[in-house]
Amino acid sequence: MDSFNGDKLAGSSPVPNVAAEAASFAPPSLRDCRTESPFIQYTLIILAWFFFLGILGIPILYLFTQAFSGGISLFFQSIFADKDTLNSIFLTLTIAPLAVLLNTVFGLNAAWLLTRYRFPGRTLILTLIDLPFAVSPVVTGLCLVILAGSRTWVGYWLDRLGIPFLNNTPSMVMGTMFVTLPIIVRELIPVLEEIGPEQELAATSLGANGTQMFLRITLPNIAIGLLYGVLLCNARAIGEFASVAVVSGRIAGATETMPLRVERLFQEYKSPADFALASLLALMAFGTLLAKGLIENRLNYRHHSVKKGKMGQ
Amino acid sequence: MNRLAPKVLPGFGITLGFTLTYLGFLVLLPLGALMFQALSNNPFDFFRSAFHPRALSAYWNSFSMAFSAALLNTFIGLLIAWVLVRYRFFGRRFMDAVIDLPFALPTSVAGFVYSTLYSERGWLGEFLGQNGIHLTHTWFLTVLVLLFTGFPFVVRTVQPVLEELDGDLEEAAAILGANRFQTFIHVIMPSILPALITGFSLAFARGLGEYGSIVFVSSNLPYRSETGPVLIVSRLEENAINDASAAAIVMLMASFGMLLLINTLQKRRQSNG
Numbered sequence: 001m002d003s004f005n006g007d008k009l010a011g012s013s014p015v016p017n018v019a020a021e022a023a024s025f026a027p028p029s030l031r032d033c034r035t036e037s038p039f040i041q042y043t044l045i046i047l048a049w050f051f052f053l054g055i056l057g058i059p060i061l062y063l064f065t066q067a068f069s070g071g072i073s074l075f076f077q078s079i080f081a082d083k084d085t086l087n088s089i090f091l092t093l094t095i096a097p098l099a100v101l102l103n104t105v106f107g108l109n110a111a112w113l114l115t116r117y118r119f120p121g122r123t124l125i126l127t128l129i130d131l132p133f134a135v136s137p138v139v140t141g142l143c144l145v146i147l148a149g150s151r152t153w154v155g156y157w158l159d160r161l162g163i164p165f166l167n168n169t170p171s172m173v174m175g176t177m178f179v180t181l182p183i184i185v186r187e188l189i190p191v192l193e194e195i196g197p198e199q200e201l202a203a204t205s206l207g208a209n210g211t212q213m214f215l216r217i218t219l220p221n222i223a224i225g226l227l228y229g230v231l232l233c234n235a236r237a238i239g240e241f242a243s244v245a246v247v248s249g250r251i252a253g254a255t256e257t258m259p260l261r262v263e264r265l266f267q268e269y270k271s272p273a274d275f276a277l278a279s280l281l282a283l284m285a286f287g288t289l290l291a292k293g294l295i296e297n298r299l300n301y302r303h304h305s306v307k308k309g310k311m312g313q
Numbered sequence: 314m315n316r317l318a319p320k321v322l323p324g325f326g327i328t329l330g331f332t333l334t335y336l337g338f339l340v341l342l343p344l345g346a347l348m349f350q351a352l353s354n355n356p357f358d359f360f361r362s363a364f365h366p367r368a369l370s371a372y373w374n375s376f377s378m379a380f381s382a383a384l385l386n387t388f389i390g391l392l393i394a395w396v397l398v399r400y401r402f403f404g405r406r407f408m409d410a411v412i413d414l415p416f417a418l419p420t421s422v423a424g425f426v427y428s429t430l431y432s433e434r435g436w437l438g439e440f441l442g443q444n445g446i447h448l449t450h451t452w453f454l455t456v457l458v459l460l461f462t463g464f465p466f467v468v469r470t471v472q473p474v475l476e477e478l479d480g481d482l483e484e485a486a487a488i489l490g491a492n493r494f495q496t497f498i499h500v501i502m503p504s505i506l507p508a509l510i511t512g513f514s515l516a517f518a519r520g521l522g523e524y525g526s527i528v529f530v531s532s533n534l535p536y537r538s539e540t541g542p543v544l545i546v547s548r549l550e551e552n553a554i555n556d557a558s559a560a561a562i563v564m565l566m567a568s569f570g571m572l573l574l575i576n577t578l579q580k581r582r583q584s585n586g
Contacts, residue, residue: 033483033484033487033488034480034483034487036493040493041400044395045402047392048392048393048396048397051389051392052393052412055389055461056411056414056415056461056464058430058436058437059423059426059427059461060426062426062429062436063422063426105331106332106335109328109331109335110328110335112328113324113329113332116322116324116325117322119325119329125332125333125336128336128340129336130572131340131344131572134518134569134571134572135344135565135568136521136522136524136541136545136561136564136568137522137525137542138522138524138546138561139347139522139542139545139561140343142347142549142558142561143343143346145549145554146343146347146554146558147342151349152349154342154346177339178339178340181339181340197322200322204322209323210324213322214324232416232417235416235417236416239417239420239421239525241419241524242524242542245524245525245546246546246549258419259419259421259422259525260421262425263425263529266428266429266529274425275429278426281419281422282418284417285414285418285422286417289411289413292413292417293410
């Protein structure tokens with residue numbers, strides 16, 4: 001009640017008192033009211049470092065320490081002297097680019113379709129694109145095994161025509177494609193939305209055909225977003241384990257990708273070799289992070305995937 | 314805005330045809346094969362294998378592990394997002410950049426590193442073993458690995474919301490006499506809650522389907538530590554393809570439910586601002 005006396009009894013109350021009361025009522029400084037005391041700040045920062053190091057830092061440090069504990073030469077020897085390991089690297093470097101390439105073509109098509117036209121069934125296509133995010137990669141692998149099995153006509157024709165599928169590269173590529181399907185589309189849709197169709201409309205009205213418009217207007221506009229999506233898709237494709245494990249039959253030296261090879265080496269107690277191959281995968285992941293950081297910081301690209309569902313109307 | 318552009322731009326037919334063909338071959342055909350496999354059986358057999366005690370305990374293991382890890386990740390993720398957005402400290406940019414590592418690192422590498430790190434010869438396993446704690450093949454270690462694989466989800470969904478938060482509201486709260494804790498609960502929390510729930514659901518959904526890391530750290534024993542995806546793989550190895558597809562259908566339905574929930578939440582978040 002006291003603090004309002006000044007307003008009510010303006011005539012009888014001395015002016016300096018009101019000012020003093022008002023001053024004591026206001027917070028010390030507006031600049032401080034959006035932050036915490038230094039004690040709380042330091043506690044939170046230390047806690048954050050604790051979780052960060054405990055969950056991410058120590059395991060990664062352990063991986064590299066173990067991989068290089070025998071020296072650089074042993075590291076290279078355990079990777080390059082093993083024919084099956086080399087084969088797994090070669091296979092991963094075949095499957096991942098193939099899956100990424102096909103998903104890039106699909107991503108460009110689907111993102112263009114979904115951002116530039118409104119048509120019935122559009123939401124259904126969006127849902128289908130998101131589906132692989134919700135399906136466990138193990139289920140993906142199972143689906144492909146059933147699809148190529150003797151009970152479906154797909155399996156029947158694959159068998160009749162003698163096309164190798166299960167326990168072979170095609171099914172592994174298909175599993176990887178399924179799992180990484182949404183990544184590039186989901187990166188391109190917000191980018192295309194943001195740019196809008198005005199420049200493209202101008203180009204077509206000036207007489208450009210579809211190819212010219214795409215190559216001269218659309219592609220340069222979305223190049224950075226596309227690169228970003230390809231990067232994320234590639235990282236996921238290299239690391240794909242479950243679906244590939246199910247469809248590949250895991251034949252050493254033939255259908256083992258790098259992640260599968262790590263598990264094989266681990267189970268056979270080939271100790272420096274498993275760490276070496278795992279750290280090679282980790283180095284690739286750091287390469288991805290570095291490239292991602294460069295795109296975000298140097299090219300000022302804002303990551304869109306966290307805002308997925310933006311188009312879901 | 315794009316509604317102004319009807320089919321003036323070229324390429325509608327081609328892109329529609331390509332998109333539908335691609336989705337049909339890659340998504341609909343395999344999922345259709347699974348449905349076909351499950352439905353072509355006697356429905357009684359289907360339910361018996363879908364709700365077999367071993368399958369039920371596998372669903373429960375998946376659910377409890379993924380839920381615990383996602384819940385822990387929600388608190389840790391909020392803490393890290395808060396610290397990254399609000400404070401300036403040594404190594405902040407490094408932390409911000411490396412947070413995404415679990416997205417780029419194969420989950421099998423994560424499982425491999427965790428299982429060796431906590432084994433009796435690994436750094437932490439040796440240290441904990443001296444104190445009588447053995448984590449190898451425990452429920453706790455599996456949750457720990459899921460904590461790793463789902464680590465960036467909450468941070469990356471909450472971070473942008475915290476960055477765009479309107480400072481005026483917090484100042485108003487302070488002027489009206491709220492302390493920082495009250496401001497956090499009543500002013501900041503309501504605006505970041507949808508993002509927190511989205512991050513939680515993403516991490517949870519990822520944990521439900523996780524296989525690559527779990528096979529390394531878990532003992533994968535039926536009834537005790539076997540998860541849904543591990544069950545599906547071992548049924549497949551036993552050549553019990555009907556049991557495998559019944560369990561897969563149940564897992565699929567659960568993840569559809571999650572996807573639906575995430576999309577509804579995100580739509581509500583957009584309409585709120």
